[in-house]
Amino acid sequence: MIVALSVALFLLLLLVGLDVGFSMLVAALIGLLLHPSGGIDPAIVPLTLVSAVDSEALVAVPLFVLAGEIMNHGGLTKRLIDWSMAMVGHFRGALSQAAMTTNLVMAGISGSAVSDATATGAILIPAMKDDGYKPGYAAAVIAAGAMLGPIIPPSIPMLVYAILSNLSIGRLFLAGVVPGLLLFAGFVVLCALIARRRGYAARERAPWAARLRETRSASWALMVPVLIVAGIRSGLITETEAAGVICVYALVVGLAIYRDLRWRELGTVFFGAARTSGVILFLLAAAGPFSWLMSESHIATRIAQAILAVSADPLVILVVVNLLLFLVGMVFEPLPALVMFVPTLLPIQAQLGIDPIQFAAIVVVNLMIGMLHPPVGLLVLITSAIGRCSLWSVAWETLPFLAWSLVVLGLMTVFPEVSTALPTLVMGRGGA
């Protein structure tokens, strides 16, 4: 009852426009004060706020955000867009295809959907609008493409899930590769079909010399995902250290090789990344007290029992979990949702013997899909703001991408190999 009241209050505060983190804090505090045990010491709020972000693995979060910021200011993102145009610009809907391809490569570097959407959207949404694309569609393409960011490694939500569940970060990162590529494949087909129907133009095919030139120019940026995977896979560096090394690499490329980044800009770049990181990390911190309230109210056990009572068939339970997470994704941001609901869902996965990597990939992809639909579809909100178009037009144009995302989620649910084959192939069988 108390948790239901807190969730209702949270929703109300969210819809009137209070900061998402503070909405969670206020709702959790009210829940604590009204707790049936006679009220709980409110000092638990600052205590859990700090403990929710006091984690060595979370150090990677600001570093991946910083890497994205350096890439945007250092000319790496611009070269990736030019490279994508040279490679896929001759397909129907040239700019939408280039947007998807750029986001695919960016996904392998930054790990944050917000960074990717902001970086590519600022350049490509105006370009698509100038090319005659519907504004809502231009924003929807960027929103869908940016969703790949937290699915293809490195991924901040995968990192958070790994911390919560004690799974291998490397395995979880690899679990996102095939679903991410499936999403990408479907998205580019959708872009081509929509472009054909609406008459969005293709560019002239770039000659091989131009493609080679763009590849050479973008090679420093294209090498980043390879470096990350090679560094982690070789055991030379951890996932967190990889994030730091990529920042230094991007700094060197931006300052000394591309020379698009000036020394005097570094303060602005670091400040922008620090503030964005603070905003993202505070979401995780604010989920701490709410998660504590849920645990104290034994709501997790009741949810788990209710789900397990539906069926003993793991597939049916996965469908139920997917439905629950889809509803959760409508209301909560992915990171707070992970903190609040993963502890609830882990016993279900363990009891039914569902592969932990498959389960993790399903949870993360499902919550990422939540970023594509209202009312709290963060990517829809961001791209509609960048594209200066109505929220509803973006939400409407996102529907085909949303539908394909649900198909991929269905495939991941029915066929565990979609998410588990690559981690097994690369890292062998054995402990999660």
Add this chain to the structure above:
Amino acid sequence: MIPPGTGPAGTDGGAPPIAPVRALHRATAWLLVAALVAVLGFTVAQVLDRYLVKSAFNAHDQYARVALVLLTFVGIAAGIRDRANVRIELLAHFASARVRAAASVVLDLATLAMSVLLLVVGWRLLEIGESQPIMGTPLTYRSMYAALLAGMGLLAVFLSLRFVHRLTGGRSRTDVRTGAE
């Protein structure tokens, strides 16, 4: 929704804030940059130490964690000050300018009240944290709780300055936005 990372402070075309407020903003910015540099520095130093320097120092990650906590709470204060935080502005799509302005005041009041409450109830944790050492460093958890209090203190100051700005019709120039909201 304002995407995080966009819309830097004081660039909305109005007059810049008065000198003391600018100094506070600059100090906050440097604190944030220093925290992020510390996170990056300790993380990269850990790799260099392992393969090149091979020193006996092994608390890189602990210092990086302290900087991370500082980054979180000072970062959200700067984010809310610059209106770069994550919020859902559904009301803005339907409500009139007058309703939006009134709602903005109420929401700022709620945030201010919460930050002051966290300052008050969090103060006790400084004493508790004193007895919790952070392994490998001379620091204790007092530094972690102090980071929370620093962030909430800054947020309370930023929001109070915003109220002064509103009450004086923008003449006090104590907020990053100087026009009517």
